[in-house]
Amino acid sequence: MCLGKHFASSGFLHSSLYLLLENLVSSNFHVRNASDAVLHVISLTSGYTTVGELVLANADYVIDSICRQLCHLDLNPHVPNVLAAMLSYIGVTEKILPLLEEPMHSVSLELEILGRHKHPDLTIPFLKAVAEIAKSLKREAASLLVESESFFKQVELQISDMEQKSQTDSRREQLEAIIFKLNNSKRYRRTVGSIAASCLTAATPLLASSGQAACLVALDIIEDGISTLANVEAAYRHEKGTKEAIEEVIQSHSLYQLQDTMDVADEETDENRLLPAMNRIWPFLVACVRNTDPVVMRRCVGAVSCCVQICGGDFFSRRFHTDGSHFWRLLTTSPFLRKADPKEDRIPLRLPYRSYPSEESYAEVSSLKVQVAVLNMIADLSRNKRSSSALAVVLKKVSGLVVGIACSGVLGLRNASINALHGLACIDPDLLWLLLADVYFSLKKDLPFPSNIEFPGLDEILPPPSSSNQYLYVQYGGRSYGFDVSLSSVETVLEKLRPLVFIDQMYS
Incomplete structure (x- = not known):
């Protein structure tokens, strides 16, 4: 044929x-x-x-x-x-998007506990399908944001031109065309937000999975879904501005019959989707970072960094205060020295239908990569003004941990720790200077200090510690294991931070 x-x-x-x-x-x-x-x-x-x-x-x-x-x-x-x-x-386009709601409902049911238990071999394929939807929605939401912003500016120009014309019929026709396009944009935005929320709901429980593949795909979905919801909410703000501009014209020219046309698309409530979704996801992210797989831990830390920067640090300030210990514990032990934990000797409850990861310890290089990922997360959150407030409550503890790592002899963590210190200096450079000076002047005992009767001596401001546990960074960050400070490392850190942080501070 x-x-x-x-x-x-x-x-x-x-x-x-x-x-x-x-x-x-x-x-x-x-x-x-x-x-x-x-x-x-x-x-x-x-x-x-x-x-x-x-x-x-x-x-x-x-x-x-x-x-x-x-x-x-x-x-x-x-x-x-x-x-x-x-x-x-x-991908996901305006034509196909309404058609996805029915299969998305079936996919969500299959990713629930009963569905996963009935068809365990289909969990990863279904997750990959949801990941394709989430990836496409992310692109659609980004273009939707650009279009809504452009439409808002275009409407402002059209309204400005309308005010210079006296024809009522022409003004009415233009407003009807604008309202029709605005209503279509609202419906499409709500559909994008609704399906993105469904993707997040389906993938969130899989963050606590013991399987590496399921966790990694679920983290991709979470990152794309959160980005989508953020862009959808930003597009809503532009639509709201467009609607307010149209309402001003309607009221000033008494075209109240057009108000009903504009309110047709307002039957649904434009709720705040982003932060409620993040509130539901956060406990599962904490469970994910406690995974024993280093690949999953690194990916989870990257996803947390992305989500905090998208949602804003204020939302995570209390959460880092209560749950941050699960992240900071990854920095308390040198990858070349395993800390004995009495809790690890306990035998957990084992359920017959659950699979459990291997209990063998992973390589030092894998642990090193996890710690580099945590340090990079600290650097990214600190540098971004939108997310830096997330570390405000735990700033002393985090700074103490990072200073202890930077001043140690672990070369594989030096660049990442200096990068984290540079980021933390954007929040409080004085704190870092005190922590580093306390270690340096305690180790460098042969430094000559000029006599000055007007100011107290440095040994009075920073009295030398009687033991390594008395360092300020230890008191702030807690006792670390395997990170022994060395004078050469401290000097290297100060030398690299001096042009990046301390010189700017002196002349600012």
Whole structure:
């Protein structure tokens, strides 16, 4: 049979498209390549420039097939892979977005406890499908924010031009067109926010999973979902400004009948989605950072850093005060010296249907990478004015820990710790100077000090500690294990921080 319009009008396109997408996720390399090649041929002969355009034009048929097969997962275990393959081709667009609500509901049910227990082998494929949706929603939300801002500025210019014209009918027609576009934008934004919230709800419990793959995919979904909700809320603020500008024109020209048209899209409540979602996710992020897998721990720390910078530090100030110990404990032990913990000798309750990670200790290099990730998180949060307030309550403890690491002989952590100190100096450089000076002048005992009767001696301001436990950084950060300070390390830290922090402080 010849390909082309007749192939589509006869119904063969709709019946074969799903099968071709299904074979894209085949384990056989030759089958995957053949399916991809056939999809490209069909798209070209049907008048589409890309496979994405072909799938998008027939998305309703494909998603209808997916929804029917989601009801019989025992017979169709490949469905989540087909959904992920389709989304990887076309992403999430305004045309396909309303169609995703039904399959997203089925996917969410499968990622709940009963669904995971019934089909454990499908958890990762379903998560990957949700990850494709979340990734596409992130791109859509970013473009939605740009469009809403541009539309707001455009409406302001149009209203300014309207005020110079006296034709009432022309003014009414322009306002009707603006209101119609605003209402469509509101509905689309709400749909994006609703599906993003569903993605977060589906992925959040998997953060506490003992499996590495599930945790990593869930963290990607959390990061993309939080970014999406932040952009959706920012777009809402621009829409609100647009609506207020239109209402001023309606009231000034007594066009009250247009008010009803504008209020049609306001039947739903524009609630604050971002912070409530983050409040539900936070306990699972804390559980995730307590994972014994170093790869998961590093990725979790990066996700926390991203979420704090998006949501703002004020929201996390109390949470770091209560739960920050789970993050800071990663910095209290040298990767080359394992601290004995009596709690580890206890045998936890083991449930028969749960899998547990290996209890073997991981390599020193892996521990080093985890600590580098935590130090980079501290540096990023400190430098960003939006997120620096998250560390305000725990600033002394965190500064003490980082100074102790920077002044130690662990070369693998030196650059990361100096980077963290540079970031913390953006919050309180005086505190860092005191902590470093306390260590330096206590170790450098042969320094000559000029006699001056007007000011007290340095040994009176910073009396030498009687033991290593008396250092200020130890009193603030707590006792660390395996991080023994050395004079050469202290001098190196001061030398590198001097042009970055202390010189600017002297002349500011």
